[in-house]
Amino acid sequence: MxxxxxxxxxxxxxxxxxxxxxxxxxxxxxxxxxxxxxxxxGINGKTQNSASTYKPFTIDESRTITIEFMAQIQSDMPWEFKPEVKRMRVHPGELVRTHFKAKNLSLKDTIGQAIPSVSPGQGAAYFNKTECFCFNQQRLMAKESAELPLIFFVDPDLPDSITTLTLSYTLYNITDRGYVGSVE
Amino acid sequence: MNTLTREAEPNMEIGQVEAASDHQDEHQQHPSGIKRWLFTTNHKDIGTLYLWFSFIMFLTGGAMAMVIRAELFQPGLQLIEPNFFNQMTTIHGLIMVFGAVMPAFTGLANWLIPMMIGAPDMALPRMNNWSFWILPFAFTILLSSLFMEGGGPNFGWTFYAPLSTTYSPDSTALFVFSIHIMGISSIMGAINVIVTIVNMRAPGMTWMKLPLFVWTWLITAFLLIAVMPVLAGVVTMVLTDKYFGTSFFDAAGGGDPVMFQHIFWFFGHPEVYIMILPSFGIISAIVPTFSRKRLFGYASMVYATSSIAILSFLVWAHHMFTTGMPVFAELFFMYCTMLIAVPTGVKVFNWIATMWRGSLTFETPMLFAIAFIILFTIGGFSGIMLAITPADFQYHDTYFVVAHFHYVLVTGAIFSIMAAAYYWLPKWTGNMYDERLGKIHFWCSVISVNVLFFPMHFLGLAGMPRRIPDYAVQFADVNQIVSIGGFAFGLSQFIFLALVIKCIRGGEKAAAKPWEGAEGLEWTLPSPAPYHSFTTPPEIK
CATH class of the missing domain: 1.20.5 (Single alpha-helices involved in coiled-coils or other helix-helix interfaces)
Structure with missing residues (x-):
């Protein structure tokens, strides 16, 4: 060669x-x-992982959006986890406060991480949380229960075609992972 | 030939002759026995190794398919446990894709590309040796995981997370490493093919004179270099997710299991074309030979192959229509997928136009080539059905999908490999194969393969899901027919094995050009082809 x-x-x-x-x-x-x-x-229903700031919008009284809450637990999570209210009707731009209830049913301290998902996915970008338990890991002592706060508003730019937003949380058991700090 | 190449030629010839004689000295006393094969750097030896390896893997993966079909012969669980069934479907897929089809094409590339472009050997002979010899280790690792406690991989050849991360058996690390080795082997093979084609063409062998097999392999090699590293990346993520606590695909840690599917299919769809483009090259060589006409539309074949390769990067999400994508994305991937039917249609049209008013004869390679054209097109049509987003919600993960990809891979890729084996066997062995046995093999295969895969379309449309060891009783009759076709197809392949062994051991001596309609430099060499292909560059007409 x-x-x-x-x-x-x-x-x-x-x-x-x-x-x-x-x-x-x-x-x-x-x-x-x-x-x-x-x-x-805003695809895949992923919402933002950190708190957004609420600027006082003009509340759009002419529209009403139904917000549905769902709570699921992963099979190895020994908690009870459910929303305080299953559905509510809000106006776009309105700052709303609600909470989820969690109870550790086991005799062991457990750390949970909730992962939110919004459906329909196109609406996820308009669902803003100023405070959410999903931003941090939640630790519950044995048999302890807690109210997990959620403060949110729906962006008034939400497309007209969307009248219902479903917010679903899946709670994962991350006790054995030894995470410190938030998932961010 | 223009004056430029004529001037260049004498110089080249001197250089090449010297190089060739060096080589011959080196190989004068090439070792015999096992050492010949272990240390060989000869493109024909390595091609032979690849082809035999691929055939052994074909029988291994085929044996697993027989286990699957035996279990599915009746509803209920008869022979094996569901977990073992899952291991069978997984390893059957992995072996057939990475162990049978891809090495067979690499073997054909090794044997044929130097002969077709007028080169003495592959450009990188030592790397060639290495890229073959790591493969048996990869598959030994993969197969040995079956015997581990907890079993081998059972998450499907697509190893979707979290099946391959959270819920996978302990042997997953072995699976990951074997995929790494296979990937390295393919990438080295691809580099070798590209360097050979770009730098070692005989003087006068311009790009648009390259045989289509060389063209299609060149494009395939670029696809391999583009996507095999992505596969290596995604298995690495699975490895770290499972063993090192990362969360690429774990929602609890901020990852996303759907992302696995995106990365996997970014590799996976071009991979589909890696397994079919060389077939197009083979069919484009065989059809003109037995039609005794030039290939219709050579240039359009080259452009069609290139556009298929480019489009293959834009369609991956059609494997995941049901994951909940936005409508815009679903439509985008649907239209891009359907667009691939255009260059593919160009190819099928060209093959038929080549046969049109040709003096056709139907020797075994031609029979396999015609079966390829018809049956691959059926597979293409079911592919278009699957590309229709709303219809796919019905077909997704059913036996319709199984029927579709077995039509394109078995009656597509594997039939083309069979056709190639029959077509070039006289050149490889110096003997004609037994035509009568070849025809028996063809008819047994083509009938049984349709009994095997055609009814699967109906099973899928009726709602039978894929990858299940047990099924509802209404599917029993059709499954029995499918299983009988499966056993018959499996047994038919032993005819091929017998034919190849018979052909190697003797038979009617083959002329340098046993097919009178054949074109190409490989037919200017004597049969069997000499150990070193073109020690002086041939003259290109």
Missing amino acids: SNNQGKSNRKLIGILIAGAVGMFGFGFALVPLYDVLCEQL
């Missing part, structure tokens, strides 16, 4: 290996990219 060919072979191999390594990195880059896309497009 002539030297010239050896040289151009090495160059091409270098480019191709760089391409493969780059695509390996791209696979991991898809992770933050996916989160950004979901957040921006």
Whole structure:
């Protein structure tokens, strides 16, 4: 094999290996990219993970949005977990306060993490929480119960086609994971 | 030929002859026995190793399919436990994709690309050796996990999280490492193919003179380099999620299990075309030979292949219509998917136009090629049905999907590999294969494969879910027919094995060009092809 060919072979191999390594990195880059896309497009029902600030909107009295609350627990979570009210009717722009009730049924201290999801997904970006128990891990001692607060408002820009928003929380048992701080 | 290449040629020839004689000295006393195969850097030896390995894997994965079909012969649980059934479906899929189809294509590439472009060997012979010899280790690791406590992978070949993370058996690490090794092997093979095609073409072998098999493999190699690393990435995330406490796919830790499907299918859909583009190249070689006409629309074939490859990156989410995507995304992926039917249609049209008014003869390679065109098109049509978003909600995860991808992979990819084996066996072994046995193999295969997969369409439309060991009684009759077809198809492949062994051991001597309609540089070499292909570059007409 002539030297010239050896040289151009090495160059091409270098480019191709760089391409493969780059695509390996791209696979991991898809992770933050996916989160950004979901957040921006409000798909997948993901809501924001941190508190939003409430600026006094003009409350749109002409529209009423039904908000439904759902609470689920993962199978290995020894808690009782349910919303205080299952459904409420709010005006867009109105700051609303409610809470969920949680009770640790076991004899062990347990740490839970609630993950919210809004349906329909297109409405997720308009459902804003100024305070939510889902921003932090929740620890309940054995047999302890607690009221977990949620303060939210619906953005008045919510598309007219949406009249009902369902907020669903799934509570995960993360006691064994040894997490410190919030999931953020 | 223009003056430029004529001037360049003598120089090249001297360089190549020197290089070739160096090589011959090196190989004059090439080791015999097992060492010949372990240390070989010869493209034909490595091609042979790949092809035999792929056939062994084909039988291994096939044996698992037989277990699956035996269990599904009747409703209820007869032979195996559900967990073992899941391991069978998982490993059957993994072996057939990564162990049978992909190595077979790499083997064909090794054997044929240097001969087709007028090169003495592959560009990177030592890497070639390595990329083959790590494969048996990968599959040993994968198969040995079956014997571990808790069993082997049981989460489907698509290893969706959380099945492969939260709920997977302890042997998942072995699965992950075996996928890593397979990925490294494929990437090295792809690099070798690209470097060979770009740098080692004989003088005068311009891009638009390349045989289509070479073109399709070049494009496949780029797809491999683009997506195999993504697969490596996603299995690594599964590994760290399961063993090191990360939360890529775990909602409790801020991850998202649906993201797994996005990353997986970003790899997975181009992977589908990795397994079919070389087939297009094979069929484009065989159909003109036995039609005794030039291939219709060569340039459009090249452009169609390239557009399929590009589109394959824009359609991955059609595997996940039911995950709750926004309507806009569902429509986008639906239309992009349907767009792929256009270049594919161009190809099918060109093959038929090649046959049109040709002097057709129906030797075994041609029979397999025609069966490919018809049956692959059926698989393509069911693919279009699945691409229709609202209809997919009905078909998703049913036997209709199973029927669809077995039509494109078995009667598509595998039939094309069979066709290629029959077509080039005389060149490889120097002997003609037994035509009568070949025809028996073809008719047994083509009838049984349709008995096997066609009724699955109806099972799926009637609502039978895939990947279940037990089913409602109303599906029993059709499942029995399917299982009988499955056993018959499995047994038919031993005819092929017998034929290949018979052909290697002897038979009517094959001429350099045993098919009078064949075109291409590989037919200018004697049969069997000499150990080193083109020690002097051939003249390209």
